[in-house]
Each structure stands twice: as C-alpha cells, then as structure tokens.
Amino acid sequence: MSSIPTWDTIILGGTVLTLEPDGRPIPNGAVAISGGIISAVGPAEDLLEQAPTGEVIEASGCLILPGFVNTHSHLPMTLLRGLADDLPLKEWLESHIWPAEREHMNADTVRIGTQLAAAEQLLAGVTTTTDMYFFDDVIGETLAEIGMRAVLAESLIDFATPRCATPDEMIVKQREMIEQFKDHPLITPAVAPHAPYTVSAANLAREAELADEMEVPLHIHLSETRWEVEKLLEEKGVSPVAYLADLGVLSERTVAAHCVHVSPQDIEILAELEVAVSHNPASNLKLGSGVAPVPAMLAAGVKVGIGTDGPASNNTLDVLRDMQLATLLHKGTTGQPTVLPAGEAVAMATLGGARVLGLDDRIGTLCEGKEADIVCIDLRTPHATPMYDPFSHLAYAARAADVRHVLVRGRVLVRNGKLETIDLETVTAKAAEITARIASGDAG
Ligand SMILES: [Zn+2]
Known part of the structure; x- marks a missing residue:
C-alpha cells in the first residue's frame, strides 16, 4: 500500500x-x-x-x-503612469520621464512604485516579472518580501542616473546585486545595459563580460525605433543587431526587448546566437514605434515572450492584455488569421516567457x-x-x-x-503622496 x-x-x-x-x-x-x-x-x-x-x-x-511571465518592464514607473502620453519616444524620455526620474526617484519612492507594480501584476495573474531600472536591490528586496518572482538588473547608461554618477558605479552596483541575490529562490539578478544608442561600445563589451563571468542574463533594449536603426547605420555602418553581435553582447544569455525594426539578416543573427526576444506590442504601438515581425522571428526559431514595458508607456502591466493584443496584431499585419493562434499565444505568455528568461527548467x-x-x-x-x-x-x-x-x-x-502580502490601501496612499509631488513639478 x-x-x-x-x-x-x-x-x-x-x-x-x-x-x-x-x-x-x-x-x-x-x-x-x-x-x-x-x-x-x-x-x-x-x-x-x-x-x-x-x-x-x-x-x-x-x-x-x-502564471503569466512579464519579460520586460520598469516597475517603479507605475509612479509616472499617465504623466506624459502621445509623444515620440525620444521627446517623451528627454522632456518628461528622465527629468521626473532625476527629481523624484530614490530608494523610498522606488519601493512604493514596486509595491504598486507587484499589486497590479499579481492581481492580473503575473507571477514572474522583470525590471531594469535604478535601485534594483531595493526592488529585489521588496519583491522577495511580497513573494513574487523576478529577473532584475540595475540599468547601465552612459550618463548619471538617480542612483549612480558614472557607469563604473553602476557596474559596482550590478556586481553587489548579483552577489546579494545569486542563490535566491525567487530573485534572479542580471545585468542591463540600457540600449546600443545610450551605452558606449566599451561599456557594452564590459557588460557582456560581466554577464559571462557571473553567469547571469543580460537584458537590453534593441531596435526599438527606426530612429535607433538609422543612427547606428550612420555612426557604425551596421544595424543595432549586427553592432551588438560584433561586440559580443548577443548570446543565449541575452533578453532583447522590442526588436521592432529588425531585417531578415538581423533575425538570422538573433536565431543563430540564440538571443531571446521580449515582444512589447502595446508600448510599441503607443510610442508609434511600429510592430515587431514576431511571426518571422518565430519561424526562424527565435524564442519570444510577452513584455509590457514600463507602465508609463503601455500604460498597464497586464500581460494578458498584451498577449491578446499580440495575437490580434499579427493577424492584422500579415493578413493571415491563422498566425499566432490561441494556444500559441497563451504559451508565449507563460512557458515562452519562462524560456526567454532562462527559467523554463x-x-x-x-x-x-x-x-x-x-x-x-x-x-x-x-x-x-x-x-x-x-x-x-x-x-x-x-x-x-x-x-x-x-x-x-x-x-x-x-x-x-x-x-495576501501587500497592504494595498497603504501603498496607494503613499503613491498618491509621491505623484502629487511629481505632478506639481512637471512643467511639461
Ligand atoms: Zn523598456
């Protein structure tokens, strides 16, 4: 018996x-x-x-x-949701988001923004999330306390962030965070150079070396806008995908967010180097960036998961909604109702996301x-x-x-x-205090 x-x-x-x-x-x-x-x-x-x-x-x-897996986001940006909409990415970032972040983002506001993001995602069935932002050790501690799973990295960019004055400091923070969380049951630490157009070639290569040395994922924005592709073609003579491949940034560790403007040659590179792609349809539509060629990437064998991007450019962290949008969008753009059928769409938002983040075991x-x-x-x-x-x-x-x-x-x-693990009333009250300060300071 x-x-x-x-x-x-x-x-x-x-x-x-x-x-x-x-x-x-x-x-x-x-x-x-x-x-x-x-x-x-x-x-x-x-x-x-x-x-x-x-x-x-x-x-x-x-x-x-x-549970649903959110493969790309910037969680504390819940506090900037709806601050500025209906603008091109560059103007939105440079005139609204980055000034507000410099003024208002610190360890305390990041904690509240993260609690709000966790509440929204858990209520929408998201069990694993992602972040590349500042104070990611605080984000990790906050999510671990709540009990949510996440892949997190302090973002590296070539100018000062609310956390760090220089890229050297950002790399020190990344290393410390990897040490802090490397054996954590819920939190997977990573490295996250912001994008090919905001990080120098030398710093991109250092990030790739750090990811290899510490055996962690590397999360990056890639080929999000036509502007980015034209800039790289003009300055480096190659596409952003080819540029990162030459620098050794692309590998099976890489999670590339967006990949909207990728050529058939770029898709071949992504497939060959086993790069995983985070598809963010709502953010790409809202910022007028375009539609990622997801059916072509899937046909080439590229791993694709769903991401919401930050809640200031979506404006939700609802993976179910982005998945539903993705399945409609690719039928519409290809003229093929058989593209991304229901079962494949659900798999993309669950198992597909786990594969993208290297968590499918x-x-x-x-x-x-x-x-x-x-x-x-x-x-x-x-x-x-x-x-x-x-x-x-x-x-x-x-x-x-x-x-x-x-x-x-x-x-x-x-x-x-x-x-069960978040006091939503307290979190929303604290978020309201912070957003009142942000609203009074946004001159537009
Ligand atoms: Zn993003």
Whole structure:
C-alpha cells in the first residue's frame, strides 16, 4: 500500500491547462504542492483517492494554468503612469520621464512604485516579472518580501542616473546585486545595459563580460525605433543587431526587448546566437514605434515572450492584455488569421516567457517537480460563457479582473481576488503622496 502523501496545498475543481507538450486540458482537475514544488497534477478524483492532507484551494469554474511571465518592464514607473502620453519616444524620455526620474526617484519612492507594480501584476495573474531600472536591490528586496518572482538588473547608461554618477558605479552596483541575490529562490539578478544608442561600445563589451563571468542574463533594449536603426547605420555602418553581435553582447544569455525594426539578416543573427526576444506590442504601438515581425522571428526559431514595458508607456502591466493584443496584431499585419493562434499565444505568455528568461527548467508548465507558480482564472462570467475551448477564452475573451487565486512557489499571494502580502490601501496612499509631488513639478 502506498503511503499517504503530505501535500501542503491542493488546488481543486477547475480545468487544468498544464502547457506541457501534448498536454490536454484536465477537466475537474487538481494540482498538489509540497514545499513550493508541484508534487502531482491530474484529475481531482485521482488525487483525492490518495487521501491527501493540506490546505484546499477551491477553484471550481476556474482555468488553472502557469502564471503569466512579464519579460520586460520598469516597475517603479507605475509612479509616472499617465504623466506624459502621445509623444515620440525620444521627446517623451528627454522632456518628461528622465527629468521626473532625476527629481523624484530614490530608494523610498522606488519601493512604493514596486509595491504598486507587484499589486497590479499579481492581481492580473503575473507571477514572474522583470525590471531594469535604478535601485534594483531595493526592488529585489521588496519583491522577495511580497513573494513574487523576478529577473532584475540595475540599468547601465552612459550618463548619471538617480542612483549612480558614472557607469563604473553602476557596474559596482550590478556586481553587489548579483552577489546579494545569486542563490535566491525567487530573485534572479542580471545585468542591463540600457540600449546600443545610450551605452558606449566599451561599456557594452564590459557588460557582456560581466554577464559571462557571473553567469547571469543580460537584458537590453534593441531596435526599438527606426530612429535607433538609422543612427547606428550612420555612426557604425551596421544595424543595432549586427553592432551588438560584433561586440559580443548577443548570446543565449541575452533578453532583447522590442526588436521592432529588425531585417531578415538581423533575425538570422538573433536565431543563430540564440538571443531571446521580449515582444512589447502595446508600448510599441503607443510610442508609434511600429510592430515587431514576431511571426518571422518565430519561424526562424527565435524564442519570444510577452513584455509590457514600463507602465508609463503601455500604460498597464497586464500581460494578458498584451498577449491578446499580440495575437490580434499579427493577424492584422500579415493578413493571415491563422498566425499566432490561441494556444500559441497563451504559451508565449507563460512557458515562452519562462524560456526567454532562462527559467523554463523551474517554471512555465504545470508538472511534477516544477515550482508552483500558478494562476486560477474564474471564467463563470457572461463574457466567457459558453466555453468550448479554454485557450480561445484566454486569447480572446478573458480579462485580468477574472483572476481569482495566484500562487508563487506554492505561497498564496492572491486569494479570491484579494492580495495576501501587500497592504494595498497603504501603498496607494503613499503613491498618491509621491505623484502629487511629481505632478506639481512637471512643467511639461
Ligand atoms: Zn523598456
């Protein structure tokens, strides 16, 4: 006779979407968790037959799937959401965002902005996020306390940031942060040179060396606008992708955000060097940057995940919305309704994101042995009734507000639509104080 399993938690009653290859939806399914790790997935009656112990999380009427992964963002920019809109990227950054950051971003405001970003993302079913900004050690400590998973890096740029006066100081901060978090169960430290047009060739090469030496991801903005491509062609005689490849910046460690203006030759380079791409459709549309050729990148074998970019250029951190936008957008631009079908879109926002961040051995699907980052989405709503195909509803009908429970590494962070580890009232009150100061200082 087999022994009675000692599970900490069992999620019961909904339809389980494992996102495993060939994994079929499991109606009336269950997921059991022990010590933060998934210990069993299957029909509820099979798991209950084993007379398990542990807390039951009721998920009737829900889809139970891996949490969404946000592969590119700048979290404390929640505090700048809506400060300036409807402007080209360069003017938006230089006349509004960078001045506000210099004046108002410090360790205290970054902490509040990060708490707000975590609240928004968890309530929208995002279990893993990303950041490249300033004070990323503070961001890491804040997210670790909340219990959210993240890949984080202090950003390096050739001019002073609110944190550091010089690139040398930024590299010191990056090293310290990598040491601080290198064995953390939730926080993966990284390096993040801002972009090919804001970081010198020498500093880009130093960042690539640091990522190799410390064996961490390298996160960078790449080929976001036509302006960037023209500037690099004029100054270096090559595309931004070819330029970074020549400098040794592109490898299987690289997460390249945007890749909107990439040529077929650029796509070949990205595929050959196993660079992962973060696709940020809402930000690219809002800033008038264009549409990344995602179907061509996927056809070439490039790994692609969904990112929201910072909440000042989207203006949300809602990965579900960006995924839904992506699947519509590429049908429209290619004239092919068969492009990026529902199942592939959902995979891009979950397992695809985990692959982009190099975390797919730990998260991204629901199977025994993986860490329990799980979202339960309640689709007993008029806008999701009837349901023939759960993937169709996730890609075209579900809303972030339908998220009911969220677990990261087995810990319940959202229960029945309420945050368990963030005092939202206090966070929004503090954010309001900061934004009142920012609003009074933005001369436009
Ligand atoms: Zn960005």
